[in-house]
Amino acid sequence: MDVKLHKMRGVVNKLYERIDYLIENCPNMTAAPYNYNYIFKYIIIGDMGVGKSCLLHQFTEKKFMANCPHTIGVEFGTRIIEVDDKKIKLQIWDTAGQERFRAVTRSYYRGAAGALMVYDITRRSTYNHLSSWLTDTRNLTNPSTVIFLIGNKSDLESTREVTYEEAKEFADENGLMFLEASAMTGQNVEEAFLETARKIYQNIQEGRLDLNASESGVQHRPSQPSRPSLSSEATHAKDQCSC
Known part of the structure; x- marks a missing residue:
C-alpha cells in the first residue's frame, strides 16, 4: 500500500511541477507579467x-504544524522573497527521510541550487547520519550548490x-552554513532560507553559476515588457483603418 501511495504522490507532484512550469513559460496562459526575477x-x-515539513510550513505559511505527518516521497512549497531588490521565487522540495524512499528522493537532488540539511538537536542519531546525507548531496548536486545545516528543535x-x-x-x-532553529517558535527559520538565497x-x-545549465538550480526570469491595453490596441487599429 505504501508503494502505491508513494507512486500516486509522485505523479501528483510531477503534475504540479508541470503546471507551474507551463504557467511560467507559456505567456498565452496568463496575461500577467512575472512578479519575480529568479527561481x-x-x-x-x-x-x-527531524521536522523538515514543519520547517517548510513555518517558512511558507508562517505557522507550526503540531501533528505534521511523515512525508511520503516528496512535498512541495513555494514563496517569493527579495534579495538586493530582486524578487526570487523559491521552489522548495521537502524529501522523505525514511531509508526506503532514499532511492526515489535522490532524483530531486539534481538541479538544486540550495540544500537545507536538517537534524534534531534532541536526537543524536539524526546528527550522526549527517555525513551520509552530505555525501548524497555532494555526489548528486552541482559543486556550487549552497548547503545549509539546520539544527532543528532549539526550543527543546x-x-x-x-x-x-x-x-x-x-x-x-x-x-556549510549553519544555524540552530525552531520550527515551532519560528526562531531562525526565516534566516536559514534567506541566507541560503543570499x-x-x-x-x-x-559568475560561479552558469544560468544556462539546468543543473544550476536557478532560472532567470527577465521582466516582461508591459503589454498594450486593449483600448490602446483598438485606438491604434482605428488609426490604421482606411474606411
Whole structure:
C-alpha cells in the first residue's frame, strides 16, 4: 500500500511541477507579467522526524504544524522573497527521510541550487547520519550548490543531545552554513532560507553559476515588457483603418 501511495504522490507532484512550469513559460496562459526575477530550487533533507515539513510550513505559511505527518516521497512549497531588490521565487522540495524512499528522493537532488540539511538537536542519531546525507548531496548536486545545516528543535533545550559547538565544528569542517532553529517558535527559520538565497545570489553575481545549465538550480526570469491595453490596441487599429 505504501508503494502505491508513494507512486500516486509522485505523479501528483510531477503534475504540479508541470503546471507551474507551463504557467511560467507559456505567456498565452496568463496575461500577467512575472512578479519575480529568479527561481531558486531548494531541497530539504535529513532523517525522518527531524521536522523538515514543519520547517517548510513555518517558512511558507508562517505557522507550526503540531501533528505534521511523515512525508511520503516528496512535498512541495513555494514563496517569493527579495534579495538586493530582486524578487526570487523559491521552489522548495521537502524529501522523505525514511531509508526506503532514499532511492526515489535522490532524483530531486539534481538541479538544486540550495540544500537545507536538517537534524534534531534532541536526537543524536539524526546528527550522526549527517555525513551520509552530505555525501548524497555532494555526489548528486552541482559543486556550487549552497548547503545549509539546520539544527532543528532549539526550543527543546532541556532534552538537547547535540551541542551547538560540535555542530558548528562539523559545519565549518565541511564548508556549510549553519544555524540552530525552531520550527515551532519560528526562531531562525526565516534566516536559514534567506541566507541560503543570499549566498546563491552572490554566486550568480560572482559568475560561479552558469544560468544556462539546468543543473544550476536557478532560472532567470527577465521582466516582461508591459503589454498594450486593449483600448490602446483598438485606438491604434482605428488609426490604421482606411474606411
